Amino acid sequence: NDTLPVYTDGGGHPVSSPYDYQRAGPNGPLLLQDFHLIDTLSHFVRERIPERVVHAKGSGAHGYFEVTRDITNITMAAPFSDGVGTKVPLTMRFSTVAGEAGSPDTNRDPRGFAIKLRTSKGIWDWVFNNTPVFFIRDPTKFPLFIHSQKRNPQTNLRTPNSQWDYWSQNQEAIYQILILFSNRGTPASWAQMHGWSGHTYKWVTETGDWHYVKVKVISDEGINNLNATEAKDLIASNLDHNTQDLSDRITAGKFPSWTVAIQTMTPAESLKFKYDVNDMTKIWPEDEYPLLEVGKIVLDKNPDNWFAEIEQLAFSPANMPFGAEPSNDPVLQARLFAYSDTARHRLGPNHEQIPVNCPLAVDNFQRAGWMRVDGGAGTLPPGAANYPSSFEAPVSFTPRPYNLSAIADPNNPQGTVLTSYKLSPRDFEQPNALFNTEFTDVERQSLVDNVIAALSSVTVPQIQQRSVDMFACVDPALGEKIGSGIGFKASSPLKCGE
C-alpha cells in the first residue's frame, strides 16, 4: 500500500521486515553490521528517563485559561494585563505524591495540581496541590519527610511506622493530616478537586503596589471523593482510574473546568494577621479574606503523545511573569531552586526547549548543551551574536518595570535589590600599578605590541575606540602608544567609570 509511510531504521533507510536480523549463516551468531537490529535495541534500552522523585504517577491534558476580571489594580502580570477575555493555552498535570510511576491513582495521598500557563510574557507555572496547606513550613524537612513516606531503603516497603513517626514528631502537619485521612485523601476524579497555591505570593502592579496573594482553583463540578472501600476496590480493578476518567471525559466532550479565585492581603494587614503570612501550614479564612474570581480554566484536549506532552512536562514555581513574585515563605524559596534543578537532572539542561515546556517567545544566549535540537536563538537570525553585543544588538533589554527595593516587605524591611557592580576609576588603580611598577620594560613593550596586533584585526571602529580608551584609563601613555599603533586617539574627555 503506497499511501502508508515506509518503515525505516533510525537513519531513514527502508527496512523490509522489523523482525528480521542478520546472522553469519542461518544458525550463526549475529552480525555487528546489522544497523537496524542494533539501532532498535540501543534505542529501546534507553527509552526510560528517571521518574519524578515525587509525584511520579500522573496524567494531564491541555486547555486554556481565560481572564474574567480586570485585576490590574493587583497585578501587572500577563495574562491579566492583556485584558478581560484574554485566553492563554495551558497544560495541566495531576498526580499522586508518594507512589511510583505505575502506582494506583486512588492511593491515599495529596494530589498534585500543576498548571503551565503560556502567557504573552513567558511561562507561569502554578505548581499547586489539591489541599490549601502543606505538611511542612521548613524546607529542610521536605526530603526527610518524603523519605519517611516512601519505601524503606532496606526492605523497599512503605511502613506506617516511619510515616507516623515523622508526623508525630512534626505536628505542624496536623491540618494536612486531617485532610489526608478524611475522604478528601482519595478524590474520585481529577476534575472534581480544587487546587490551591498553598504558598503566599506577591502580586505587584505597574506602580509598585503589591499584595500578598493566595490562589484557589475551584472545580465547577464541586469536589467528589471516594470512601476507603471504594478507593481500595478501584486499586484492585483499575490502577489508572483517575487517568482514565480524565481522558474519557475529554474524549466525550465533557470538558473539566475550574474557576480561579484569589485571596489578597495588604502588607499592612499581614502584620495584623494572626499567623505568619509565610507559614504554609495555615489557611487564610475565606470569610476574612474573601475569594475574588479572576479567571476560568477549561481542559479540552487530550495529549497526542503522553511521553512528549505529559512525562516531559517540567514545572517550576520559579517560572513567573513580571507582576508575580515569590513571598519569603522558605518552602517556596526552596522550591524556586529545586524544580529547575530536578528538571536539569531528569530531562537535561535544554528541558525548556521541549515543546510542551517552551514559552511562546524566547530569545537568549542559550544555544548549546545536550540535546539542543533547535537553533537555540529563538527568533534571532542564526548569525546573531551569542552574548550582549554592543554593535550587532541581537536583543533589546526591557528595563524591569518596577524597582524591587521599592516594594520592601514589612515582614522583611531590608527588601531586595537588583544590582551589579558599576565600573569606577578605582578599577584602574591596580592595573596602573601592575603596568608601571611591576612590569619590566620588555613586558610593557610586549603588551603594547600584542594588543596592537590583536586590535588591528577588529573590524568595528567603536570597539577599537572603546578598547583604546580602556588602556588610556590604565595610563594615558599606554593609551597613546596603543592608539597610535592602530590609528586612534583616546577620547577626550576620557570616561573611566562612574
Ligand code: HEM
Ligand atoms: C521544599 C519543598 C518541596 C520540594 C523540595 C519539592 C520538590 C519537588 C520535586 C523534585 C518534584 C518533581 C518535579 C519533576 O521531576 O518535574 C516535585 C513535584 C511536584 N510538587 Fe513539589 N516539592 C516541595 C513542596 C511542594 C509543595 C508545597 C507543593 C504544592 C503546594 C508541591 C507540588 C508539587 C507538584 C504539583 C508536583 C508535580 C509536578 C508535575 O506534575 O510535574 N510541592 N516537587
